[in-house]
Amino acid sequence: MKTKTKSGNVGYAVVGLGRGMDHVRCASNSKNCDLLAVCDINPETFKKLEGKYEADTYTDIDEMLKRDDIDIVSICTPSGTHAELAMKVAEAGKHAMLEKPFDITLDKIDATVKAFADKGLKLGLIFQNRFAPANRKAKQLIDEGVLGDLILGVVQVKWYRTQGYYDANGGWRGTWAMDGGGSLMNQGIHTVDLFQWMMGPVKSVFAYTDVVAHNIEAEDITAAVLKMKNGAKGIIITSTATYPGFGTTLDIHGVNGGICMKNNDIMEISYKGATQEELDNIMKIYGPNKDIEFAVASDPSVINRDTTHVQIQDMIDAVLEDRPPVIEGAEGRRSVEIINAIYESAKTGKEISL
Ligand SMILES: NC(=O)c1ccc[n+]([C@@H]2O[C@H](COP(=O)([O-])OP(=O)(O)OC[C@H]3O[C@@H](n4cnc5c(N)ncnc54)[C@H](O)[C@@H]3O)[C@@H](O)[C@H]2O)c1
Incomplete structure (x- = not known):
């Protein structure tokens, strides 16, 4: 599948830099992937990148999503915000990789699964174990x-x-x-x-x-x-x-x-x-x-x-190969x-x- 970047690699972004730092590490160590951007409402968290990772920083996800070179966005914010942020990612026409739990209510989960399916976008869910x-x-x-x-x-x-x-x-x-x-x-x-x-x-x-x-x-x-x-x-x-x-x-x-x-x-x-x-x-x-x-x-x-790395590489490969990721978002409804x-x-x- 064609990616949005000039390099042909998948353009990756991460939102929320607590657990999200693992996504940053995995995306930057993955094959066929360019880590392009990170977003956190707390700019202090950007210090975690210093000397280790190159990425543009944003404090507002809407600003970051205006970029046209991002293919996948990892959502690693507090659990009750995942669906709302994922909806913005779908609206911007990008694939999403959500941290567990998908979100905390079935209504929000169902609406998000539908939004990605309607747009033909991929939705992966981290269950690295x-x-x-x-x-x-x-x-x-x-x-x-x-x-x-x-x-x-x-x-x-x-x-x-x-x-x-x-x-x-x-x-x-x-x-x-x-x-x-x-x-x-x-x-x-x-x-x-x-x-x-x-x-x-x-x-x-x-x-x-x-x-x-x-x-x-x-x-x-x-x-x-x-x-x-x-x-x-x-x-x-x-x-x-x-x-x-x-x-x-x-x-x-x-x-x-x-x-x-x-x-x-x-x-x-x-x-x-x-x-x-x-x-x-x-x-x-x-x-x-x-x-x-x-x-x-x-x-x-x-x-x-490093099972998180294996799973993030699978999501990148899923986009390149135009196939579903091994764990699709809808799986996250069950737990x-x-x-x-x-x-x-x-x-x-x-x-x-x-
Ligand atoms: N798979 C795993 O093993 C694993 C491990 C830890 C956490 N998690 C999951 O990751 C998620 C985050 O947990 P955590 O422990 O990293 O929390 P955290 O509080 O350490 O980090 C969350 C970060 O998100 C930022 N944030 C909050 N709202 C935001 C928004 N609207 N836009 C941008 N940034 C925003 C916060 O400023 C913070 O830096 C949770 O859903 C948790 O369940 C998964």
């Missing part, structure tokens, strides 16, 4: 049916964040209006996304939430039980109050076996019919103590654990629907159907 080799392997094995019918999925995101984290940058984190929730919407969403990607659609949820260790509006601890459409059951636990932080686990069980993962590595795997050699090889490639030489020989992607149902259940004390 789907690019982690162990998660891809688990998904492949589950889809091949080696675990048999799924019966149970368990998510635990036991992290810790200080009060200072919530108070920083205008205090948007942990607010309903800008974060759309607390530990579940901001931190837990990555693993909620992996859970639904591997387990399938959710039928209903029942949950308790609480705020136990921070002065914030939304929760810092969530415990939810789920029924899946395929009959399986699920448990989702997330927290930013579990001092000092214990990492992320995701366990998927079927009638014929299970896969237990921690921090995007396979920790245990066993299923009927597998030879010990097969299981040992999986652990050598995708386990925590991987034998890197052996692993890379079997799966070259194991070497690139937000589950999370908002969990919050609704905690608020009403009722089981909520999706």
Whole structure:
């Protein structure tokens, strides 16, 4: 596909220079890509570029979007602003790469997906953990049916964040209006996304939430039980109050076996019919103590654990090849629907159907 730049490379811009600095780094290290512009309402953030990255700076997205050489705009601002800013990007006829969560309400998500589809523009959504080799392997094995019918999925995101984290940058984190929730919407969403990607659609949820260790509006601890459409059951636990932080686990069980993962590595795997050699090889490639030489020989992607970079390169390639990105924006609706149902259940004390 023809790009808007004279070089023929994809012209890239990034809005919001917190997490957005990772997008800046990835775009400038990507093939066939020119980082052209960054935008942040706080000009102090432009100091982060000094001596490392060349890009024109803007404090107003509307000004930046007037440029005719930008193809893709990454949106890395507080979560409750993503859809509104993405709509401006669509209006300007450019593709967008949104940070998770897509936004915090389904209405805003649906309107944004429609705006990009109507204009034939590409909309990508960052869920970088789907690019982690162990998660891809688990998904492949589950889809091949080696675990048999799924019966149970368990998510635990036991992290810790200080009060200072919530108070920083205008205090948007942990607010309903800008974060759309607390530990579940901001931190837990990555693993909620992996859970639904591997387990399938959710039928209903029942949950308790609480705020136990921070002065914030939304929760810092969530415990939810789920029924899946395929009959399986699920448990989702997330927290930013579990001092000092214990990492992320995701366990998927079927009638014929299970896969237990921690921090995007396979920790245990066993299923009927597998030879010990097969299981040992999986652990050598995708386990925590991987034998890197052996692993890379079997799966070259194991070497690139910079999953955000892999995903941003995929978006750039999608524009050049005129194909959809691996994770399209619409995929981001699923996790937000589950999370908002969990919050609704905690608020009403009722089981909520999706
Ligand atoms: N994928 C991941 O692993 C990951 C990690 C961290 C954050 N995030 C997501 O990235 C987003 C940003 O989070 P953060 O922690 O970087 O927040 P942050 O507060 O550190 O950074 C946000 C930046 O956006 C700027 N900003 C706000 N409104 C703006 C606007 N209208 N136009 C231009 N700039 C604007 C702010 O000045 C700030 O510099 C959130 O949606 C968060 O969920 C994703």
